[in-house]
Amino acid sequence: MESAQRLDHNGELTLLEFPFIIRWREDRCSRCGRCTAVCPTRAIEPSVMAQRLVYSDGNNSLPATIRRVSQVVRQVNDIARHCVGCATCSLVCPNMAIMPEYNPNHKFLFHKNQGGIPYARGGRRNDATTSTLDKLKFTRISMITTPSLDAGRHEFHLRTLMGRNLPPEALPLELADGLLRPRAGGVIPPVREIFPIRIGGMSIGALSPPMWEGLAMGVAYLNEVENIPVVMCSGEGGLPPRLLRSRYLKYFIPQIASGYFGWDEIIHALPEMIEDPAAIEIKYGQGAKPGDGGLLMAYKVLKLIAKIRGVPMYVDLASPPTHQTKYSIEEAVTKMIQSVSMAWGFRVPVYPKIAGTKTALAVLNNLTRNPYAAALTIDGEDGATGAAYHVSLDKMGHPIASNLRDCYLALVKQGKQNELPLFAAGGVGKEANLAANAAALILLGASGVDIGRYIMQAAAECYGDERNRCNLCNLGRCPRGITTQDPRLYRRLDADRVAERVVDVFKTAEIELKKVFAPMGRSTQLPIGMSDGLGVADPAIAERLQISYVC
Amino acid sequence: MCRLSAISSTEYSSVMEAIIALDTMKEGHDGSGLGVTLKDLGGEFANLKKYPIFSGICTDAGRRKLDDYMEHRGFAVKFKWEPKITEGPGINVSRRGHYLATVYQYPDAYRDRPQADKEELLLGAHQDLRRCGADDESIYAFSLWPDVITLKEVGDPLEVGRFFGFEEKPLTARVVLAQGRQSTNYAIQLYACHPFFLQGYCTMTNGENTAFVPNRHFLTSRGFIGYTGYDSDSEIFCHTLHYVHHQLGYPLPYYKDVATPLKDCEFAARPDGAVLGLLKRSLRQLCIDGPNCSIGFLPDGAVFLFQDSKKLRPGIVGGGPGKYGLMSEECGLEQLLPRRQRQSDIIPMRYDLVIISPGAQEVKVWNQRNGSITTVN
Ligand code: SF4
Ligand code: SF4
Numbered sequence: 001m002e003s004a005q006r007l008d009h010n011g012e013l014t015l016l017e018f019p020f021i022i023r024w025r026e027d028r029c030s031r032c033g034r035c036t037a038v039c040p041t042r043a044i045e046p047s048v049m050a051q052r053l054v055y056s057d058g059n060n061s062l063p064a065t066i067r068r069v070s071q072v073v074r075q076v077n078d079i080a081r082h083c084v085g086c087a088t089c090s091l092v093c094p095n096m097a098i099m100p101e102y103n104p105n106h107k108f109l110f111h112k113n114q115g116g117i118p119y120a121r122g123g124r125r126n127d128a129t130t131s132t133l134d135k136l137k138f139t140r141i142s143m144i145t146t147p148s149l150d151a152g153r154h155e156f157h158l159r160t161l162m163g164r165n166l167p168p169e170a171l172p173l174e175l176a177d178g179l180l181r182p183r184a185g186g187v188i189p190p191v192r193e194i195f196p197i198r199i200g201g202m203s204i205g206a207l208s209p210p211m212w213e214g215l216a217m218g219v220a221y222l223n224e225v226e227n228i229p230v231v232m233c234s235g236e237g238g239l240p241p242r243l244l245r246s247r248y249l250k251y252f253i254p255q256i257a258s259g260y261f262g263w264d265e266i267i268h269a270l271p272e273m274i275e276d277p278a279a280i281e282i283k284y285g286q287g288a289k290p291g292d293g294g295l296l297m298a299y300k301v302l303k304l305i306a307k308i309r310g311v312p313m314y315v316d317l318a319s320p321p322t323h324q325t326k327y328s329i330e331e332a333v334t335k336m337i338q339s340v341s342m343a344w345g346f347r348v349p350v351y352p353k354i355a356g357t358k359t360a361l362a363v364l365n366n367l368t369r370n371p372y373a374a375a376l377t378i379d380g381e382d383g384a385t386g387a388a389y390h391v392s393l394d395k396m397g398h399p400i401a402s403n404l405r406d407c408y409l410a411l412v413k414q415g416k417q418n419e420l421p422l423f424a425a426g427g428v429g430k431e432a433n434l435a436a437n438a439a440a441l442i443l444l445g446a447s448g449v450d451i452g453r454y455i456m457q458a459a460a461e462c463y464g465d466e467r468n469r470c471n472l473c474n475l476g477r478c479p480r481g482i483t484t485q486d487p488r489l490y491r492r493l494d495a496d497r498v499a500e501r502v503v504d505v506f507k508t509a510e511i512e513l514k515k516v517f518a519p520m521g522r523s524t525q526l527p528i529g530m531s532d533g534l535g536v537a538d539p540a541i542a543e544r545l546q547i548s549y550v551c
Numbered sequence: 552m553c554r555l556s557a558i559s560s561t562e563y564s565s566v567m568e569a570i571i572a573l574d575t576m577k578e579g580h581d582g583s584g585l586g587v588t589l590k591d592l593g594g595e596f597a598n599l600k601k602y603p604i605f606s607g608i609c610t611d612a613g614r615r616k617l618d619d620y621m622e623h624r625g626f627a628v629k630f631k632w633e634p635k636i637t638e639g640p641g642i643n644v645s646r647r648g649h650y651l652a653t654v655y656q657y658p659d660a661y662r663d664r665p666q667a668d669k670e671e672l673l674l675g676a677h678q679d680l681r682r683c684g685a686d687d688e689s690i691y692a693f694s695l696w697p698d699v700i701t702l703k704e705v706g707d708p709l710e711v712g713r714f715f716g717f718e719e720k721p722l723t724a725r726v727v728l729a730q731g732r733q734s735t736n737y738a739i740q741l742y743a744c745h746p747f748f749l750q751g752y753c754t755m756t757n758g759e760n761t762a763f764v765p766n767r768h769f770l771t772s773r774g775f776i777g778y779t780g781y782d783s784d785s786e787i788f789c790h791t792l793h794y795v796h797h798q799l800g801y802p803l804p805y806y807k808d809v810a811t812p813l814k815d816c817e818f819a820a821r822p823d824g825a826v827l828g829l830l831k832r833s834l835r836q837l838c839i840d841g842p843n844c845s846i847g848f849l850p851d852g853a854v855f856l857f858q859d860s861k862k863l864r865p866g867i868v869g870g871g872p873g874k875y876g877l878m879s880e881e882c883g884l885e886q887l888l889p890r891r892q893r894q895s896d897i898i899p900m901r902y903d904l905v906i907i908s909p910g911a912q913e914v915k916v917w918n919q920r921n922g923s924i925t926t927v928n
Contacts, residue, residue: 171833179822180826415774521761521842522762523861524838528763
C-alpha cells in the first residue's frame, strides 16, 4: 500500500520553473471564486489548506493550538496548466487579492514538450529588446531655406498606391493639339489609392466574430465617414457571405493561401458582387512562421466558420506550407497572379505576400518581370500569428528593416521603385509607436505597412506581449474574446467598442504621420525612399540600411 | 533662400543687368556664389550660333586635358573667349584657374549628321570632361552646347560679376539666367551652383527640395547618362524638365503637372484630366514637394517660371514685348525694368506657369487648374 504522504517529488516542478507566479493575498481574498472560474488555463484552483494556529486567550496566558481548514487559491504546478500571466484573475477580482508576477528565471521551455509535442502558441517573437524600427529617428528637419510645414494647418495627402504603376514610358498616351490623352486600346493596370497603414491578414476563423466585425466596422467607418481609406485583408478563410455581396467589399483584400479555405464561397459569389475588392493577396509565407502553413484548430471550427470555409465542423484545418497545386514558387507566382487577375477581369490588383527571407530578392525579381504583379508584401520576423510552433515564432524569419531596404534598393537599381510598391509588415507598432514605425519603413522604401498584433492590442486590449504573456490565441481560450469561437468568451468583447478604437487608432496615426512628415517638408506625396530623413545611433545599422549615423 | 534673376529680351541684354538686379535682392542670399547661364549669345558669339561652346573653369593641367580630349574627339577650336579677370580691393573672389568659353567646330564626321546625333556627342563629351576633371578639380565643365555659356564662381554676386570684368566688357544674350546662392544643406561646391544645364534645358531654383533623394533615385535609374551630378538638390528641376519634355516628349505645361501635381479632385476641370492621374502616379517620385520657385529655359528659347503651392512668397514677371524680367523678388524687377507698366506685372500663384515665348514678344500664363492660357500683353 502506498503512503498517503508522497516521499519524493520526482518529476514535479516547483513554481519557480514557471514563467508567471501567482501572488495571492489571503488577507484580501473573499473567496468569491471568480479568479479560478475565469482562468483560461486552469492555472489556479480553489483548494484547502490545513493551518495550525497558536494562540493565547483570556487570563490564561498559556499558548494553545487549534487546527483549522481554510479555503485558498492555489497555483498548480502542472506544466499543462501553466499560468500565462494574462491577469484576467486580477481583472475580475473585486478585492485586488491576486496578481501574476513575471519570473525572469523560469525554466518553462525545458518542460513544455510533454508527450513529445513541441510547444505551440500564438503571438509574436518573444524578444522584448528595442527593435531596429524603434531605433530609427527622423533627423532631417527643414530649418533654413525651407521652413517646416505646419502639421495642423497645412494640407497633407497621406495616401499610397497599391497596384502596378506603369513606367511613364509605357503609359498608353498620345498627343493631340498639344494635350495628352489616353490612347485607344491601351491597358492600364488597376491601382488603388489607400491609407499607407493597412490591417494585415487575420482570418475570420482565427478571430472571433465580434473582433472581426469590429475591425470591419471600423474600416468601413474610416472610409465612409472619416475619409481615411484604410483597407483590411481577410486572412485565409474567406469573408462573410453578406460582406462579399455588399458595397463594403471594396475596403477588403480577400486573401488566398495554400489551403484555399473560403475560396469556393468567394468564387461562387463573384457574379453577385456589386463592388470589386480592394485587392487580392496571395499568401506564400508569413513572417511569424516562415515555411509553415496556417493552422486553425478543430475547436475553433464552429458552424459559421465551417460554412464560410466550406468544410465540416470540428476538424483541424491545416494549410500546407506551400501551394500544392503548383510546381514551384515562380510558377505559382506567375500563374496564380495571372489567373486571379483574370477572375476579376484585370480590374483588381493582385499581389503576393511572402515571409521576410534572404531569398526575397529572388521573388522580387520574378515579380518585376511579371506585368500582372501589383505589389509585394514582405512580412518580417516580428509578425504575429494565431498559431505556430514556438521554435518557428522565436527563431525563424528575417527582420523587416534590412529585408525591405534591400528590396527597395534592388528596385531602384532596376528603375522599378515606383512600378512595384513594397508593403512591409512584421513588428510595426511592436512598442506602440505605430506612426513612427510606419514612417520609418516608408522612408526606407515601403509604400505602406501592415499591422495585426498592434490593432489587437490597441483596439481589443489583447494581453499578449514579448515576454510570452497570454499568447493562448491558438487554443480558442482567448480570455479577451479576440481569438476564440467560444461564445462564452467572445461575449466579453464588444464589436462596437473595437470599431471605435480602430477609428481612434487610425485617426491618431494620421495626425502623427503628419507630425513626422511636416518638418521634412513633405505633404503632397509620401516620402517613399527618402532615406536622408533617417538617422540611427548604431553605426552597424546605419551602414546596413544606408542611412546616416547620428549620435 | 537663393535669389533668382532672369531676362528674356529681343535685343541682347548684358549679363550685368541680371547681376545688378540680384544685388538689389541681396538680403536674401548669403553671397555664397553666383551662377549665370546665357543663351542666344550676342557680341562676338552672335555669328557663331551653330557651334558648340565649352564653358567652364580649368587649371593649367585641366586646360591641357581639355585640349587633348577635344582634339582627340575631332573638335577644332573656332573661337576662344576669356573674361577679363579683375581683381583688387572690394572684390573678394579668388581666382580658380582659367575661365573659358571656347567655340568649337563639330568633328568632320558629325557635320552632316542629324541633330540628335550631335546632341548625343555633346552630352557624352560633356560627361567625359566633367568626369576627368572631377578628382583633381582640374576641370569644371559647366556646359558644352551651341550658343550657351555658363559661368559660376563662389562669392558675392556683384563682386563675382566685377571679377569677370562684366562691368566693362559684359557678355550679352537674349536669355540670361542668374542666381545668387544661399547654400542649403549641402556643402558649397561649384557644381552645386545654379543654373543647371542639360542638353539645351536649363533651370535655376530657390527653396530646398526635400524630395531630393527619391527624385534622384528615380532619375538616375532611367538609364540616361546625363542624369548624374546632383551636387545640389535643385539640379533635379533641370533633369526633370529634360525628362518630361525631351525624353517623354510632353509639352512644357506637363512639367508643372509632374513637379507640382494637382489634387485628384481637381483633375476633372482640365480638358486632359483623364491623363493627369496616370502621370501623377507614374511620375510620383518626381514630385518636388517643396517650397520652390523655378525659372528656366527650353532649347527653343522659351523662358518660364512656376512655383509649388508651398512657396510662401511668389516670384514676379514683368516687362513688355521686347524685354521681360523674371525675378524671385519684386525689387529685382524694379531694378531691371523701372519704367515698365506695373499694372501688367504677373505675380504667379500656385496654378500658374508663366511662359515668355522665344524672342520675348509675348507672355502667356498657363493655368494648371483649368488648362487655360492667358496672353497678358
Ligand atoms: S494570470 Fe491568467 S493564467 Fe494566470 S492565474 Fe490569472 S487568469 Fe489564470
Ligand atoms: S488576449 Fe487573446 S489574442 Fe491576445 S494573446 Fe491572449 S489569447 Fe491571444
